[in-house]
Amino acid sequence: MSEILKEVLAANQAYRKNFGDKAHLPMPPGRHFAILTCMDARLDPAKYAGLAEGDAHVIRNAGGRASDDAIRSLVISYKLLGTREWFVIHHTDCGMETFTNEIMNDLLSSSLKTAALDGNGWHDTGPGPGSPEGKYINWLTIKDQAQSVLEDVKRIRQHPLVPADIPIYGYIYDVKTGKLMEIPEATAAGKVA
Amino acid sequence: MSEILKEVLAANQAYRKNFGDKAHLPMPPGRHFAILTCMDARLDPAKYAGLAEGDAHVIRNAGGRASDDAIRSLVISYKLLGTREWFVIHHTDCGMETFTNEIMNDLLSSSLKTAALDGNGWHDTGPGPGSPEGKYINWLTIKDQAQSVLEDVKRIRQHPLVPADIPIYGYIYDVKTGKLMEIPEATAAGKVA
CATH class of the missing domain: 3.40.1050.10 (Carbonic anhydrase)
Incomplete structure (x- = not known):
């Protein structure tokens, strides 16, 4: 079991101890x-x-x-x-x-690993393979x-x-x-x- | 200004007062x-x-x-x-x-107002008009x-x-x-x- 999973389950156990009236909340x-x-x-x-x-x-x-x-x-x-x-x-x-959509699709095409952002913009750090499937998604950038x-x-x-x-x-x-x-x-x- | 909007903005003002170190959190x-x-x-x-x-x-x-x-x-x-x-x-x-998708689409087709659920299932309570546009959405019911x-x-x-x-x-x-x-x-x- 990962450390994160252990921590989440321990936090959940603590939350349940004082759950009280919340059991009766309507949908x-x-x-x-x-x-x-x-x-x-x-x-x-x-x-x-x-x-x-x-x-x-x-x-x-x-x-x-x-x-x-x-x-x-x-x-x-x-x-x-x-x-x-x-x-x-x-x-x-x-x-x-x-x-942008183009940047994201280029990054995903070369590798699925997490990319890094520095003064030169986003670049891939991990090894490939990547996937061209990003082209089918509109990333809704801002x-x-x-x-x-x-x-x-x-x-x-x-x-x-x-x-x-x-x-x-x-x-x-x-x-x-x-x-x-x-x-x-x-x-x-x-x-x- | 609605009561909800006033309450949200008042709660936000209170939250900001002890914002502290959160200003420095990374993305x-x-x-x-x-x-x-x-x-x-x-x-x-x-x-x-x-x-x-x-x-x-x-x-x-x-x-x-x-x-x-x-x-x-x-x-x-x-x-x-x-x-x-x-x-x-x-x-x-x-x-x-x-x-189900069918129930939701029927409800939306007859009225956009909020529906009600009782022992006979969902039914519309408000007046129309409705819209057939629900048919173009998969509601992802469970x-x-x-x-x-x-x-x-x-x-x-x-x-x-x-x-x-x-x-x-x-x-x-x-x-x-x-x-x-x-x-x-x-x-x-x-x-x-």
């Missing part, structure tokens, strides 16, 4: 909202947005992007589980700003965070399965301060029609 | 692992698995499914940010067990949690962009007790080749 989010944000390790949406267990849906992927899968999750969130407000929260210093939040809020707003009466708020989380900074154009684009 | 996860789990409001992976900010990537969607988008995120997680172990964690009493964990671990293991030397662990989180329960067949299917 629908008690505070009726959902957050779409990045998988970045520095982000803890429960902490940065003040969520207790049972409060809100949290959807996370690389970049916090409004991918088809994030929209699948959001539609389930309101249609079956009654959320009524949504947040799209990207963040500063995001890994998605450090590469050039400008305010723009990506705006685009993602707009994409959700315009989706035919998203009702007009759900407000969508656009924010960027600052990894240096913990602050949620509104992107007013995004929140405006996400307002109830 | 790559310090403990080199990633968790794929469900968006369910009752789940807090940071709490149930013992994560501090900076420790691990957390990917979440409806069901914690190994969707194409989750695989996009996992490949970025190891290829660019160096994770070396992955967890797939579904959970008991998951909303994804309560419907019939059996142990089976869905196994399938998802296998799907990740077999993906051509996932190297053979990343172990993938399969677990179910019990929402009544907080316990992480291993699915041995899934972990076996996800072991290093």
